[in-house]
Amino acid sequence: MSVIYQKDTYLNDTKRHYCPGCSHGLAHKLVGQVLEELQLVEKTITVGSVGCSGLFYDYSNSDCIMALHGRAPAVAAGVKAVHPDKIVYTYQGDGDLASIGIGETVSAAARGENLTVIFANNSVFGMTGGQMAPTTIPGEKTSTCRDGREPQVHGYPIGVCELLSQLQGARYVARASLHDVPHILEAKKMIRKAFTYQLEGRGYAFVELLCACPTNLRMKPTEACRWVEEEMTKVYPLGVFKEE
Ligand SMILES: Cc1ncc(C[n+]2csc(CCOP(=O)(O)OP(=O)(O)O)c2C)c(N)n1
Ligand code: SF4
Known part of the structure; x- marks a missing residue:
């Protein structure tokens, strides 16, 4: 009998702490499947970050290192410099990557790190x-903008793919969404390409995944996915921004 599906060896069986409908678990699964398919599980070093995915090291069989809030790209660059034969990647939330870590994010991309x-x-x-x-998108209600984000008061959202694709050092920049199955499959293709870039020494590769946080949106998981599809993708268009 031929095997048509089995769990990847990158993730272990530890019970996850994520809320129902959270996209983090799905994102980890896609990364695990790609690493398994490319036979990279044994040589991958994951650089985790601060946030809800901060316990990722408990869920993975790979070597993991935790960075301080926002510092994952700097840590990953150091790890890659010492272990050029390893596959090194960061997994970061938007508070981590686009707020406190925006400096490290832009710098690593501008340097063209092979990450x-x-x-x-x-x-x-x-x-x-x-x-x-x-x-946070205009109009979105959060615990610190209860009437919704108002760009005139709170500023405009940062499109990280739009920003990074302007940098010469960034070679692959793409955005996918995890709100339904066809888009999840598209996300997997992008993740695969991003790891292939590193494998081939082609330089910095970045994949943004639009994710649902039903708990903080105060929505049911299905409603949160619909919100990502209907509202987030308007502000953050999907697709490949750069591929060279
Ligand atoms: C230097 C520093 N500042 C603030 C915090 C508090 N902190 C922990 S998690 C977090 C938010 C993380 O948000 P995000 O990166 O979007 O990840 P998510 O939890 O949404 O997955 C913050 C501000 C911290 N741990 N370290
Ligand atoms: S708070 Fe949001 S991001 Fe964190 S585990 Fe729950 S759904 Fe996921």
């Missing part, structure tokens, strides 16, 4: 109670 970055954009600081993040 893979997986960016889980759920539009809020999830772990700390759903505060407004640089990625």
Whole structure:
């Protein structure tokens, strides 16, 4: 009998702490499947970050290192410099990557580090109670903008793919969404390409995943996915921004 599906060896069986409908678990699964398919599980070092995915090291069989809030790209660059033969990637939320870590993010991309970055954009600081993040979309209600983000008062959201694709050092920049199955499959293709870039030494590769945080949106999981599809993708168009 031929095997048509089995769990990847990158993730272990530890019970996850994520809320029902949270996209983080799905994002990890896609990364795990890609690493398994590319036979990279044994040589991958994951650089985790601060936020709801901060316990990721408990869920993975790979070597993991935790960075301070926002510092994952700098840590990953150091790890890659010492272990050029390893596959090194960061997994970061939007508060981590686009707020406190925006300096490290831009610098690593501008330097053209041969790294893979997986960016889980759920539009809020999830772990700390759903505060407004640089990625919160206009009109979105959060615990620190209860009447909705108003650009004249709170500023405009940062499109990280739009920003990074302007940098010469960034080679692959793409945005996908995890709100339904066809888009999840598209996201997997992008993640695969981003790891292939590193494998081939082609430089910095970045994949943004639009994610649902039902708890802080105060929605049911299905409603949160619909919100990502209907509202988030308007502000953050999907697709490949750069591929060279
Ligand atoms: C230097 C520092 N500042 C603030 C915090 C508090 N903090 C912990 S998690 C977090 C929010 C993380 O949000 P995000 O990166 O969007 O990830 P999510 O929880 O949404 O997955 C913050 C601000 C911290 N741990 N360290
Ligand atoms: S608070 Fe949001 S990001 Fe954090 S585990 Fe729950 S749904 Fe996921």
